[in-house]
Each structure stands twice: as C-alpha cells, then as structure tokens.
Amino acid sequence: GEDVEQSLFLSVREGDSSVINCTYTDSSSTYLYWYKQEPGAGLQLLTYIFSNMDMKQDQRLTVLLNKKDKHLSLRIADTQTGDSAIYFCAERDRGSTLGRLYFGRGTQLTVWP
C-alpha cells in the first residue's frame, strides 16, 4: 500500500504559524487529506487537495503540494491553544474507486500560551 510519512511532534507558541509536513509515495492522481484528532475524539476532516493543484487556502489553513517531491504541508496561521491536537495526513488509494485512506502516523502539535 501507499506509504505516508509525517514528523511526530511539533511545538509552537500561540500566535505563531505552524507548518506540518507530510510525504507520500503514490505518484498518480489522488486526493490528499488533513484530519485533526483531539484527545479521545474522532477524526475531523480539515481540508483536502487534489494532486493536480499546488495550493489551497481555507481561512487559517493553507495546504501546499509539491508534486515533484511528493511533499504536502499544512500551514496554520495564528495558531491557538485550541489547535493542539494530532494532525493526520492521508492519501486516497488511487486503485480503489471507493477510496480507502492511507494515513501517516500523525503529528502531535502542542501550542504553548
């Protein structure tokens, strides 16, 4: 299956920008997703991008995609303590029309006041 890699930890100060990085292996067209998981909670879909796009912005969130390097990043502007959570990058299986997702290990974001 697809291999999705993320760094495990990130700490930032409140008000700073956070950048969470992800690499993937599937070179064909697919969708890439960012999910947020708070302690004891489910996975909340934040945003997604199709692999023929370079960038997508949604309020404080900016997704950048470097197709050549198969690198995806999620930038959170003006990070707040409420943004502290685990962030998962996920890739949709191109071989499945019904879209099973492959997840990275997740990045634990800690926001200090």
Place this chain on the structure above:
Amino acid sequence: AAGVIQSPRHLIKEKRETATLKCYPIPRHDTVYWYQQGPGQDPQFLISFYEKMQSDKGSIPDRFSAQQFSDYHSELNMSSLELGDSALYFCASSAAPGGAGDEQFFGPGTRLTVL
C-alpha cells in the same frame, strides 16, 4: 448537522469473547468504512461497503466480519477476541463514492479494550 454515530463508545471484553460494533452513517451517505487505530498508531483500513455490498477489504482478520444493512447502518462483528484487538475502531461515511473529494466523515470511535 448530523454526524456519524457509533455505539457503544467504550467496550470492555475478555479474551475469546465476541463484540459487535455499530455505525450509523450521516443521512443520505451510502458508503461506510471501518478503520482500526491501535495505541499511538495511524488508522488502518479494515473494510468498506457501498450500497450494502462489500466494496473493499483491507487488513481485516478472518475473525472479523461486517455488513451493511438496508438502512445503511453497519456492524462490525469481532469473534475470538485477542489482546491485540484492543484499539479505537472508527467508522466513516461518505456520499457519492469516487466523486470530487469523496470526503470521509468519521465518527467518534469505539474504544475496545480486551482483557
């Protein structure tokens, strides 16, 4: 807005027992996915259903089975439970599978603990 409902939220079982997890998708969603998330791990795809038929199968043990019913809710049946089955089990639903985005909306999960 209505979300994916899973029940129970917590379940404690002994080894070799059976467990049934239930998932109620978002109204008008016809596709259901099951994922297993072990402690400190990423969610792993188990199985999915579209229009009550199994559509895709991942790393689901033979001891597990699942189905989707006429009202689109799904149940994951787990038998001969092992300690390693302790995990958070997520259900997700989507509409228009294969369509633009095909966003999967996740439920809160069922935390299964096998003693």
